[in-house]
Amino acid sequence: MDPARSYGSVPEMLAGERARPDGVDAVAIMTPNDTHYGFAAAALDARLDVMCDKPVTHDAAQARDLVQRARAQERLFAVAHGYSAYPMTRHARQLVRDGAIGAVRLVQVEYIQSGLATRAEDGPLSNRLRWIFDPARSGQALVMSAIGCHAQHLACFVAGANVARVMADAGTLRPGRQVIDHVSALLEFEGGARGSFTATQAAAGGENDIRLRVYGEAGMLDWSHRESGYLKLAMQGEPVRTIGRGDPDLPAEIIALGRTPRGHPEGLREAFANIYAELAQDRMARELGEPVPRFPYPRIEDGAHTMAFIEACMASQERGAWAAVAG
Numbered sequence: 001m002d003p004a005r006s007y008g009s010v011p012e013m014l015a016g017e018r019a020r021p022d023g024v025d026a027v028a029i030m031t032p033n034d035t036h037y038g039f040a041a042a043a044l045d046a047r048l049d050v051m052c053d054k055p056v057t058h059d060a061a062q063a064r065d066l067v068q069r070a071r072a073q074e075r076l077f078a079v080a081h082g083y084s085a086y087p088m089t090r091h092a093r094q095l096v097r098d099g100a101i102g103a104v105r106l107v108q109v110e111y112i113q114s115g116l117a118t119r120a121e122d123g124p125l126s127n128r129l130r131w132i133f134d135p136a137r138s139g140q141a142l143v144m145s146a147i148g149c150h151a152q153h154l155a156c157f158v159a160g161a162n163v164a165r166v167m168a169d170a171g172t173l174r175p176g177r178q179v180i181d182h183v184s185a186l187l188e189f190e191g192g193a194r195g196s197f198t199a200t201q202a203a204a205g206g207e208n209d210i211r212l213r214v215y216g217e218a219g220m221l222d223w224s225h226r227e228s229g230y231l232k233l234a235m236q237g238e239p240v241r242t243i244g245r246g247d248p249d250l251p252a253e254i255i256a257l258g259r260t261p262r263g264h265p266e267g268l269r270e271a272f273a274n275i276y277a278e279l280a281q282d283r284m285a286r287e288l289g290e291p292v293p294r295f296p297y298p299r300i301e302d303g304a305h306t307m308a309f310i311e312a313c314m315a316s317q318e319r320g321a322w323a324a325v326a327g
Contacts, residue, residue, distance in 0.1 A: 102217030
């Protein structure tokens with residue numbers, strides 16, 4: 001690492017890189033949740049493109065501010081929702097968009113983990129655990145900041161619609177816990193499709209698993225992270241078809257998201273790399289004045305909808321009623 005480019009703070013880095021003829025074009029933000037907004041806003045104001053971990057901000061107002069800053073500065077802003085960049089989730093999205101299963105009627109998504117099935121907060125706390133168990137730093141609902149945002153984004157991404165309103169149950173599976181480790185919700189999507197959502201980090205014995213099922217008028221799609229290289233397509237009255245990553249009849253843009261033949265393991269790291277690569281290609285096309293590719297990587301507008309979704313879940317829990325997701 002060049003000592004001249006090792007900085008003690010983000011403002012120092014932005015100023016130092018701005019003064020260099022070979023200064024950076026973009027930043028990747030992978031810091032504690034409560035720092036995302038400030039760092040992202042500063043990077044956008046410095047006219048840098050941004051790759052940001054989730055959640056993008058603490059609340060929806062901050063996220064909407066980042067949307068405006070990105071547009072005003074004409075900057076690219078990607079969000080690291082890696083599950084949306086698996087070949088088979090991208091193919092599921094394309095099948096829905098192509099009308100393969102008909103109009104979407106029902107969406108079921110869940111993300112189950114066991115990392116907080118025990119009271120980790122009662123043991124020795126690392127620096128990471130200290131901010132995770134601090135609601136002021138980890139976010140309005142820990143489970144939503146950590147994994148629920150992934151589930152919500154994936155459901156909207158594949159179904160092709162945002163959530164319009166929710167009826168949510170947000171709380172803890174571990175008695176006495178000060179941070180929210182479980183959220184379940186009924187969903188109504190824009191366009192009228194119904195859905196259900198569950199995210200928890202406190203399911204004892206559970207493994208990291210996100211699963212999505214999308215039902216249309218004519219059939220359904222089923223994807224599970226446990227078998228991420230495969231997508232099940234079941235049309236009404238027909239045998240179930242299993243589509244595999246690398247199948248030769250897949251669209252070229254879907255095949256390009258994989259790196260090895262069918263059967264070889266690929267996963268979250270490759271999916272993250274797909275988002276980074278798409279952001280870089282988008283940036284290069286704009287710099288070179290070439291046609292800008294239409295990559296579907298998650299953008300700041302998606303991050304803003306996620307924050308509005310989280311706020312709606314919390315409002316629904318507080319009122320015991322359906323809550324609208326702010327546009």
